[in-house]
Amino acid sequence: MPPRTMAKYDIAILGGDRRTACMAPILVEKGYRVLCFCTVETACSPSIKSKIYFTESLREALDSAPVIIGGIPFARSDSLYCEADTKGAAISLAEIQRSIRKHQKIFAGVIPESFRHTCEEREITCYDFMLDEPMTLYNAVSTAEGAILEALLHKDTNLHMSNALVLGYGRCGKIIADRLKGLHACVTVCSNDANELALACALGFETLHLSGLWKNICCYEYIFNTVPARILNRKCLEKVSANAVIIDIASNKSGADYETAEKLNVNIRFCPGLPGKYAGESCAKYLTDYVINRI
Numbered sequence: 001m002p003p004r005t006m007a008k009y010d011i012a013i014l015g016g017d018r019r020t021a022c023m024a025p026i027l028v029e030k031g032y033r034v035l036c037f038c039t040v041e042t043a044c045s046p047s048i049k050s051k052i053y054f055t056e057s058l059r060e061a062l063d064s065a066p067v068i069i070g071g072i073p074f075a076r077s078d079s080l081y082c083e084a085d086t087k088g089a090a091i092s093l094a095e096i097q098r099s100i101r102k103h104q105k106i107f108a109g110v111i112p113e114s115f116r117h118t119c120e121e122r123e124i125t126c127y128d129f130m131l132d133e134p135m136t137l138y139n140a141v142s143t144a145e146g147a148i149l150e151a152l153l154h155k156d157t158n159l160h161m162s163n164a165l166v167l168g169y170g171r172c173g174k175i176i177a178d179r180l181k182g183l184h185a186c187v188t189v190c191s192n193d194a195n196e197l198a199l200a201c202a203l204g205f206e207t208l209h210l211s212g213l214w215k216n217i218c219c220y221e222y223i224f225n226t227v228p229a230r231i232l233n234r235k236c237l238e239k240v241s242a243n244a245v246i247i248d249i250a251s252n253k254s255g256a257d258y259e260t261a262e263k264l265n266v267n268i269r270f271c272p273g274l275p276g277k278y279a280g281e282s283c284a285k286y287l288t289d290y291v292i293n294r295i
Contacts, residue, residue, distance in 0.1 A: 009035040009053065009065040011291075015082035015091070016071025016108075017273055018042060018280025019287060023069065024052045026288045037061035038082045038091070042280065058091060062099040067295050069287075072109030072129055072139075072276070083276070100124055107291050127294055129287060136171060138286045139275055144175035146274025147247050148183075151222050154269055155245040159183045163219055165208070168226035169196035172249060176224050177205055185222070214239055223247070225255040232256035232268075240266050247271055 010032040013020050017040060024034045025044035028051045035053045037060075044052075055061055062068065071081040079090040093115055100106070102123045109129040116126045129135050152159065164185040166177045173189065177200065180187045189200035192210035201207050208216055210231065217223070218239045225232060228250040237260050240246065246268040248255045253270050261268045275283045 007065050009033045011035070011067045011069060011295075012037065012061040012065035013039055013069045014058075014061060014071075014096075015039065015080045015084065016069075017081075017083040017276030019276045019283040020069055020071050022280045022284035023288050023291075025049070026284055028052055030288075030292070035061055035064055038080070038084045038086055040084045058095065059099055062096065062101075062104075066104055067291070068100065068104060068106045069291060070106065070108030070111075074108035074111045075115070078112075083273075105295060107287075107294075127290075129290065132290065135286060135290060139283065140171040140175050142275035142279035142283055143172050143249060144179050146278040147172075147176055147224055147249055147271060148179055149278060150269055150271050150274070151224070151245055151247050154247075154267065155222070155243075157221065157243075159185045159222065161186060162221045164188070164222040164224070165190060165217070165220040166224045166226070167191075167213075167231060167255075169193070169200055170226060173224075173226040176226070178203075180222075180224075181205070188220070220244060225250055228252075228254045230255065230257060232261070234260045237261050237264055237266050240264075245269065249274065 011027055012035045013024055015038045021039040021042040024036055025048045027034050028048050035055055037055050037058060073081050075081055075093050078093050080096065097118055105125045107127045111126050111128045119126050159180065160183060162185050164180050164187050166173050166187060167190050169189050169191045177187050177189055188206040188208050190208040190210055190213055191197050197207045214235045217236050218241050221244050223244055223246040225246060225248045232255055234257055237257060244267065248268060248270050256268060
């Protein structure tokens with residue numbers, strides 16, 4: 001059992017998606033008193049759910065616990081990221097900053113630098129999930145599995161022996177390529193980084209330099225983009241096969257010219273937040289361990 005504080009609750013969870021919502025029952029089972037604000041519905045036993053408290057007051061959530069957990073990302077457009085219905089009322093980060101107090105701890109992902117800086121000045125500690133390397137790798141696994149599921153949902157062919165292209169070979173690109181290979185797809189890795197291409201080749205993948213993408217993109221049925229730069233421009237999109245599906249996981253639709261894709265009727269799917277969509281419970285276990293080890 002964790003040590004009790006003078007606060008009414010031990011932890012308050014604000015917004016987020018299924019990843020943070022699924023943390024609540026895990027924390028309760030470990031003996032923590034948990035308050036939730038604007039979290040999504042998630043399944044758990046009635047006995048556990050009865051021990052999770054909910055509030056519609058941001059002030060109560062921030063005043064009642066020394067530890068605050070936000071989503072991944074923490075904010076979008078300077079407002080708290082909430083997948084739950086907030087009835088059209090955005091919760092600004094400025095409002096949160098006015099209510100948090102000295103010595104509280106805040107856990108979230110992709111915390112804006114300005115918010116973090118203000119917290120540091122006020123002796124409020126911020127822990128960013130996505131600055132922790134093991135956490136980003138766990139997140140990449142969930143993202144990769146979700147991306148492959150999205151591809152299968154939006155195309156009526158097998159991945160087995162299909163021609164699949166992975167754009168970028170960072171954390172997510174490496175795991176997507178590995179999972180596709182395990183499903184016996186014919187995988188090509190595309191990058192402009194010589195080291196990434198050398199590693200991909202050493203691991204048995206076909207490779208393609210980014211400069212040759214527009215000439216060869218027509219050869220692929222499944223295309224996975226992880227690069228947060230507009231490499232899927234008009235020149236490339238005009239060459240994409242009519243039977244192909246593009247799964248874009250680059251943040252903020254930064255990987256493709258979506259306006260052109262729509263005009264060309266390209267089957268492209270922007271897929272943000274895949275870990276929360278498909279692996280909320282698994283992610284919650286990693287996030288919970290991260291938090292408990294730091295409070």
